[in-house]
Amino acid sequence: AQKVTQAQTEISVVEKEDVTLDCVYETRDTTYYLFWYKQPPSGELVFLIRRNSFDEQNEISGRYSWNFQKSTSSFNFTITASQVVDSAVYFCALEGNNRLAFGKGNQVVVIP
Amino acid sequence: DTEVTQTPKHLVMGMTNKKSLKCEQHMGHRAMYWYKQKAKKPPELMFVYSYEKLSINESVPSRFSPECPNSSLLNLHLHALQPEDSALYLCASSQDEQGSAYEQYFGPGTRLTVT
Numbered sequence: 115a116q117k118v119t120q121a122q123t124e125i126s127v128v129e130k131e132d133v134t135l136d137c138v139y140e141t142r143d144t145t146y147y148l149f150w151y152k153q154p155p156s157g158e159l160v161f162l163i164r165r166n167s168f169d170e171q172n173e174i175s176g177r178y179s180w181n182f183q184k185s186t187s188s189f190n191f192t193i194t195a196s197q198v199v200d201s202a203v204y205f206c207a208l209e210g211n212n213r214l215a216f217g218k219g220n221q222v223v224v225i226p
Numbered sequence: 227d228t229e230v231t232q233t234p235k236h237l238v239m240g241m242t243n244k245k246s247l248k249c250e251q252h253m254g255h256r257a258m259y260w261y262k263q264k265a266k267k268p269p270e271l272m273f274v275y276s277y278e279k280l281s282i283n284e285s286v287p288s289r290f291s292p293e294c295p296n297s298s299l300l301n302l303h304l305h306a307l308q309p310e311d312s313a314l315y316l317c318a319s320s321q322d323e324q325g326s327a328y329e330q331y332f333g334p335g336t337r338l339t340v341t
Contacts, residue, residue: 147327159332216268
């Protein structure tokens with residue numbers, strides 16, 4: 115069965131600090147997809163990134179970056195120079211059996 | 227345009243009421259999803275429609291009845307709900323359901339309160 119672990123529940127940072135969210139996954143599939151979503155207080159889940167298991171290149175998009183390491187089954191997410199607008203819950207998810215398995219989420223609070 | 231719309235935004239209903247939640251997307255996506263999300267929890271999958279046919283029902287109680295009138299619309303009919311059904315109901319769509327390899331785009335949700 116697919117499983118995603120996001121160990122940190124709530125993380126508070128002061129604005130402009132960097133924050134890294136850990137995501138560890140378990141799967142028996144050789145081909146799989148990983149995702150990160152952001153859920154601001156408004157409630158809508160916003161798609162951030164999709165990564166397939168064959169692409170281990172790290173990715174950077176503005177202040178966001180992702181580190182995919184197949185050897186440790188991790189897909190970590192870093193927000194550089196955090197801003198108040200980054201305050202949200204961030205979910206890591208793993209595709210399997212036509213479903214998304216979500217982690218429990220990381221509540222990020224950016225303090226001005 | 228990556229927008230999924232949901233109406234209503236908020237809904238309060240009694241346990242004997244019948245109401246419907248609506249979801250619409252115009253991205254040409256062929257898979258649509260209903261999720262239920264309780265506070266401080268991740269979304270839980272309820273139903274998946276693929277090419278307008280119900281493909282996944284995660285053993286959801288029959289008081290929730292989904293309907294997909296066409297490829298752009300998804301409804302969730304509610305009847306005789308219980309207070310524990312109070313939650314945020316999220317609709318999502320993706321290009322295709324096959325392998326769920328495609329990212330899902332979510333609507334803003336309907337916050338449902340059952341009294």
